[in-house]
């Protein structure tokens with residue numbers, strides 16, 4: 392029986408030598424010296440490779456894996472991932488450029504996201520990538536581009552399903568949504584795609600993000616297949632691709648359990664034969680972001696000051712909310728929980744204490760760890776935030792308070 396659970400603690404992605412975290416075969420201290428500055432994000436290519444390998448051996452054969460590059464669009468990361476997965480999903484023209492620069496063929500790149508501009512659509516049509524249509528207006532724009540240029544745009548329909556992914560971190564389907572086209576309106580849109588003579592590719596049905604419960608994913612995937620088969624009856628041509636979304640989560644907070652792929656794999660293996668019979672031309676695609684890269688990255692900041700205030704220790708670092716919004720708690724709009732954090736150069740230090748790790752910004756929201764037990768740290772020590780390979784740097788307000796930006800490195 393294959394082990395279908397990922398390493399069970401963020402720390403297990405990385406080894407420790409002489410109490411110092413190792414990354415890409417070197418110690419964090421050496422890596423920091425080589426980079427020559429803190430803060431930085433470091434991403435471990437081997438950890439990404441291992442994650443893709445885990446998926447490949449756990450999931451049924453013949454399922455394609457796509458990387459949603461908004462999770463981490465660093466060109467070196469995207470280049471590495473392009474060699475691991477079967478395709479890339481982009482959400483802007485810049486991301487499209489990064490994806491095309493990897494040498495990935497346009498057949499294996501799709502472009503989703505509401506509010507695509509006409510220049511973005513023109514660039515996508517010219518490149519020959521698949522446009523996941525988000526509205527009738529977008530379809531008409533693509534139709535006009537086809538008429539104007541003589542190109543035959545390749546389009547898929549992003550469907551806003553009539554079900555929702557329960558207990559998902561971020562709901563993106565079911566009910567009224569900005570994403571995709573309501574399932575009940577899709578047949579009309581499919582007819583219009585036929586009238587306009589566009590190249591119909593298939594469906595994109597994405598129902599949510601950051602899910603750690605296999606039973607929820609199983610239910611959503613089952614409903615996704617049923618919906619796709621129903622909609623395929625109105626399709627203007629063969630379904631060449633069926634993107635069933637992803638939504639695989641990673642454990643960020645105390646008590647979060649890694650997703651067990653076992654039940655998801657078993658369910659997919661049971662369903663796929665019938666789906667293949669009904670849609671013999673369809674590539675079935677699983678589209679993942681954070682699950683592929685999130686656990687492969689760390690954010691590293693340096694302790695600049697150590698102070699005490701009314702009985703609590705504060706480690707003040709040169710990094711914080713402006714570089715890593717998610718770890719700080721998203722501007723205080725949610726109940727704040729600590730990401731996994733260690734002192735990278737004293738990982739298992741025997742002298743331990745409960746501290747607050749804060750950043751240099753003039754706001755009480757600039758917190759990386761709150762009342763957390765760490766090895767005793769001092770000025771110059773390196774604070775490491777795990778689970779930082781996705782939605783870190785590019786999902787943070789780096790210009791807030793005008794501090795320097797972090798660097799990024801792939802090791």
Ligand SMILES: *Cc1c(COP(=O)(O)O)cnc(C)c1O
Pocket residue numbers: 459461462480503597599600601636637638639678679680681682781
């Ligand atoms: C953001 C996004 C993803 C990736 O989400 P993760 O939670 O990082 O896996 C996948 N598909 C679509 C359509 C997205 O918008």
